[in-house]
Amino acid sequence: MTAAEILASLKAIPDGEWDQLEALAQRIVADARAGPSVLTRIVGSNQPDLQAKASLVLGQLEELSVLPWVDASQHLRGEARMLALARASSAYSSMAERSIAKLKKSLDKREVLPPPRLSGEVEERPPRVRECDAAYLVLRRWMYPGESSLKYEQNRSLYLQLEDEERDQDIIEYDKTGQWEDFR
Amino acid sequence: MNDAEIFTRLMQLSASDTAGASQLAGAIAADARTGGEVVVGEWVNAAGGHAPNLAFVAADLHETSMDAMLRHADGVSPALRARFFDLLADAGAQLLRSLLAELRPLLDDSLRLPKSQVLPSPARDWRTCDEAYVLMRRIVPAHHRQDPPLPAESDFTRMAASDRDSAIRALKGAKAATPRE
Secondary structure, three states, rough: OOHHHHHHHHHHHOOOOOOHHHHHHHHHHHHHHHHHHHHHHHHHOOOOOHHHHHHHOOOOOOHHHHHHHHHOOOOOOOHHHHHHHHHHHHHHHHHHHHHHHHHHHHHOOOOOOOOOOOOOOOOOOOOOOEHHHHHHHHHHHHHHHOHHHHHHHHHHHHHHHHHHHHHHHHHHHHHHOOOOOOOO | OOHHHHHHHHHHHHOOHHHHHHHHHHHHHHHHHHHHHHHHHHHHHHHOOHHHHHHHHOOOOOHHHHHHHHHHHHHOHHHHHHHHHHHHHHHHHHHHHHHHHHHHHHHOOOOOOOOOOOOOOOOOOOOOOOEEEEEEEHHOOOOOOOOOOOOOOOHHHHOOOOEEEEEEEHHOOOHHHHOOO
């Protein structure tokens, strides 16, 4: 899809038509992955000359190359398989570093974020979240992928019950050590 | 670019033409990122009305919108930036899950590797499981205090095979290296 076609589709879909929006997203993703997946097929093929060139190109696609390298690794063995996984890991790490660097810039920002829009009556007001709190919580997700969604939500909720000074202390501690514990 | 165009340009590329490879990579990446750029760009400029639609589509674009969100992050409101960060973490987690799904089983593979893809001069008895350990430690750098100590890459690569086996066992049990569902 071209940019103009995507824009036209976005404008044509009425608000809240989630099925149509999901279908559009799927189409955009399928189109976006088509080019890199051509390279994946060649990397996993038996054409040594083309394989080397496809690897060279794929290696420059950054975050777009992670899944293609993982796919390619499934068709390779031994050193070639490890090379594909090493390239996937490296592309993932670059993207993680870019994202974490942005997040860390937000750890100093104390502006309070607007509360989520809620429809109808609510029994409990949502907690006050500052930009640094949101960044800290997302940073945990990047750095600690082993935390289950349920545990993350529990920790998030406990963290947001803390006073600002306590939250700040957690952020400073995390920034210093790169480690954290579950909140109690 | 369609499949045939990519294939043709690859055929025309000489093996040593790194500039040509970069150009082709740039063209493929630009195509792949078009959707993310359009949706995220519209979301940044949306004055309320269509924002929920755009947020919904952006959330489903996975890795294809990461670059656009990172490039726009500095110029948007704190609330939108926080939303971008959440979506970036979601997309990152999906990539990590795929990667760890391939790497974790290799921690059980003791096949000797004559050459490492990640180290210039590995131990003589370097194995697939050792290589998988190094890669996993690189992509999951931090750890939880409840996890057992995991040797850093520089220590791991100097260890005897039996000590490396212990480190690999520790990594297999580490919460940090098990992607969340």
